[in-house]
Amino acid sequence: MSRTDAPSAPSGPPTLASAWYTIAALWRREILKFVRDRSRLIGALAQPFGFWLLLGLGFQGTFRMPGAEGVGYMEFLFPGIVALILLFTAVFTTINIVEERQSGFLQAALTAPAARATLVLGNTLGGTTLAVVQAALFVALAPLVGLTPDAAGLALILAASLFTALAFTTLGFLIAWHMDSTRGFHAVMNLFLLPLWFLSGAAFPAEGASAVLRWLIRLNPVSYAVDALRQGLYGSALPTAPLATPAADLLVCGGFAAVLLALAVWRARRPLFG
Amino acid sequence: MHDPALIPAVAVAGVTHRYGDRVALRDLSLRVEAGAQVALLGPNGSGKTTLFRILSTLMAPTEGTAHVVGADPTADAAAVRRRLGIVFQQPALDAALTVQENLRVQGGLYGLHGRPLAERLDALLAAFDLADRQRDRVGTLSGGLQRRVDLARGLLHRPALLLLDEPTTGLDPVARRAFWDALAHQRRREGTTVLVATHLLDEAAPCDAVAILDRGRLVAHGAPDALTAALGSETLWLETADAPALRARIEARFGVEARIVGQALQLSHADAPALLPALYDAFGETIESATVRKPTLDDVFLVHAGHQLSAHAQALQPSLEA
DSSP: OOOOOOOOSOOSSOOHHHHHHHHHHHHHHHHHHHHHOHHHHHHHHHHHHHHHHHHHHHHTTTOOOTTOTTOOHHHHHHHHHHHHHHHHHHHHHTHHHHHHHHSSHHHHHHTSSSOHHHHHHHHHHHHHHHHHHHHHHHHTTGGGGTOOOOHHHHHHHHHHHHHHHHHHHHHHHHHHHTOSOHHHHHHHHHHHHHHHHHTTTSSSOGGGSOHHHHHHHHHOHHHHHHHHHHHHHHGGGOSSOOSSOHHHHHHHHHHHHHHHHHHHHHHHHSOSOO | OOOGGGSOSEEEEEEEEEETTEEEEEEEEEEEOTTOEEEEEOOTTSSHHHHHHHHTTSSOOSEEEEEETTBOTTTOHHHHHHHEEEEOSSOOOOTTSBHHHHHHHHHHHTTOOHHHHHHHHHHHHHHTTOGGGTTSBGGGSOHHHHHHHHHHHHHTTOOSEEEEESTTTTOOHHHHHHHHHHHHHHHHHHOOEEEEEESOHHHHTTSSEEEEEETTEEEEEEOHHHHHHTTOSSEEEEEESOHHHHHHHHHHHHOOOOEEETTEEEEOOTTHHHHHHHHHHHHTTTEEEEEEEOOOHHHHHHHHHSSOSSOHHHHTSOOSOO
């Protein structure tokens, strides 16, 4: 058979450089999809902001912080709302995966030679970036409640935000992978997210809670994210005792992200169909 | 080393696949030569998508082996993935992204970037008449144009083998035509081997070979002309209330073999038109209708599968005679 032999795609196993291009392309895709969707853009910011105003103003008069009487509820809740933005933005960027299972994109990605780890990273780093940017926009409002973090504090906030966003994008990835409908995804995510948030010391101080709740808070990785955010926002002027040192907080957040990432890569390497 | 042109694009040997208790493919063996365009023809549920999942490294077969351009999709997935392009039933495109952005994402999945990617993009967009739409969001394009973008996506990394899974579903005839024209041009330029899964006879007919699948089994395989010629030059179809009875009477009286296909009787007689008046004289009261025509791929399917391809309700019934 006579035919012009077309030059084929780069041969050999994927290189480090090609891994970088794969991650960059998927990262950019996540950002573009989010930015082009105006309703998601507004919803992701307006929802936590409204939550903060409603809860904050609602409890402002009755809230009393044990050991720190001067802290109002708006102020107490602020680091928790940063965490809430991180959790929800991160997780809901992965809802795309559910739709991509119906369209051909998930299969197109999985039939490409790119290493599975780069597919997972490109996807989750996109969502991570979006969540961290949204959280940063909210952190800029900190002076409204009298909080002015210094450079070291901002660095701690950024590190904690990156790890937390990466962990929850990856959690969303793992759950979206098994979901056939976006409705199911919403249901399962709300089952996870709200309890994790409420039991993180974000909505009420651990000091005033029952012993069982205090234990749950200690076991919840989100508590360490909220603790790091709170320490970053207050610096040395923290009104109550911290849950752990900043380094320990970051270790928990980073470790949580690493475990979930390993799970996601393991999952993506298994055949899509059985 | 072997000449690359001699390595078959697809070589499937004894593949059986089960989803739980359901058997999707039964002992399938199939060879697709390099450079050919082959149709996998069969109704929904005949096993086409299952075979594609196996070839495209998304699933390992329960039994048997498969090779894509010499590589095993289970053992050496990376090698298969580099050589394989796939256009799925649903376009793998983001409606919110432009044509160019979508294709650049695809390039990234294959590690393509910079000048080589830009040149490849320009060439494909020009070849598929998409150059003036490249900055438009995919969601604003017609279904036909979206399909052509998806075809460009599948061909971006110059695959040796392109799998097309019902690629023209939902397109009007004009868009369908444009899709196949674009593919034909592409094949002339790059010699890409194409395996297309379809349930449309007019998409299978122009292919070099047709593999007919029915309930997971390969029931016929060959060039379309050879498959139709095997049924005789003219075929006579008789409809009757009691096909077995009529067949027995025809064989007894005229010594002509008839085949029961679905509800009808098929006679592949060299001189079928001449036989028709005699048949009417003899059994006119039991013959409801008679048709003489050249066999089509539809007839090939009907004869080998025992039911009609186009009639889905019928396709789901067990055939009267296997």
